[in-house]
Amino acid sequence: MRTSLIAAAIATAIAIPSAARAANCESDLTNPVYLQIGDTQQPLIKVLGRALRDNTPHPITLVYVTAGSCTNINALLNGTAITTTMSYVPSSVENPTWKASDPPLSCTPGVGHVPDIANSNVFVSACTQDPLPNTITQVRGPVQAYVMAVPEASTETAMTVEEAYFVFGFGALGMVTPWNDESQMFIRAVTRSTLLSWAYNVGVPAAKWKGTVPGTPGADKSTDVVNALKNSPAPAKAIGILGAEVYDQNRATLNVLAFRSFGQYSAYYPDSDAAKLDKANVRDGHYTVWSPTVYLYPVAAGTTTPVLADAKYVVDLIADRAVSPAPNFDPTDSVVSVGLVPDCAMKVTREFEGGNLATYAPAEPCGCYFDSKVATTTCAVCDTNTPCAAGVCRHGYCEAN
DSSP, X not given: XXXXXXXXXXXXXXXXXXXXXXXXXXXXXXXXEEEEEOGGGHHHHHHHHHHHHTOTTSOOEEXXXXXXXXXXXXXXXXTOOOOSOEXXXXXXXXXXXXXXXXXXXXXXXXXXXXXSEEEESSOGGGTOOSOOOTTEEEEEEEEEEEEEEEETTOOOOEEEHHHHHHHHHHGGGXXXXXXOOGGGEEOOOTTSHHHHHHXXXXXXXXXXXXXXXXXXXXXXXXXXXHHHHHTOSOTTTOEEEEEHHHHHTTTTTEEEOEEEOTTOSSOBOSSSSTTOOOOHHHHHTSSOOEEEEEEEEEBSTTSSOBSSHHHHHHHHHHTTOOXXXXXXXXXXXXXXXXXXXXXXXXXXXXXXXXXXXXXXXXSSOOHHHHHHHHSOOOSXXXXXXXXXXXXXXXXXXXXXX
């Protein structure tokens, strides 16, 4: 009997994938790359992480922790080691049924390991005015929009920048009905990109915002705002700030407010209407509350040579840049699938947080491809056997240049 029990235990242990236990990030995972990211970017890193673990030409494991954008920047600049438990996703071999909506797995970081990549979801200048040292390079990634969200039971549909100024700058004293209950105004901590972006776009300094930061102090997350809105005892008065891609995952229980910015005559949704997912108004500048995601990684002083080649490989994939070896998936599809807008699909740009918008023509546009994923496109399809009659073939579509 004892022998059979031991045999059964061994068989069970073998059947459980190694990823099911808390792994060692260094020794148990293939080509680990340490990331410290904003929590709004977790959906992208989970989708991309799954694809990279299954990337036959060059498998990589993205292991990550989440924190505020300014905290992430400082961690890389100051060489702050990651000491908390990290997250990663299983490969298809380890768990063929895993989905990006499922929880990640856990691993223990190596001693003294600082982030290989730091992510900020606002311009670096929103966190520090000091220039980056020549040992750090930064790359603009996809655009992240930010929204005002309300519970589905709310009847509100829009907000003006003036209303936002009085609501979040003065709270109850702002006397803007129905948003005059500070306990039902759900915001983020001052290091978080969601608050920083809104602060610069509304004109209320982040440290002066009125409202409640739900969740654990110092470890608040976007999901805390989502849950606070969903469970509000006064849904008519409740309002919260979120990344658009976080809101997109919670449309069944939350509504987005159209926003009218300075100098505008109408309020706009991030998308062409409240039911769409096309980010049309973000791309053409009608919706103004957005920031580029920024990815930073160490380089040899005064050069472009990365300290960790795989860090550059990952960032280049996120930024829609060519890499070698080419992956067995389209990384831009990962970006689009989580509600972000790749820079190559943008028609406007800005140079600092909340700054004026200017027309923009990406060097290698991907607007046709983006449209094909989120709406429809009239662009011609192409491949190696069907070249473009005009334009350049990218991601399977004939782009203008």
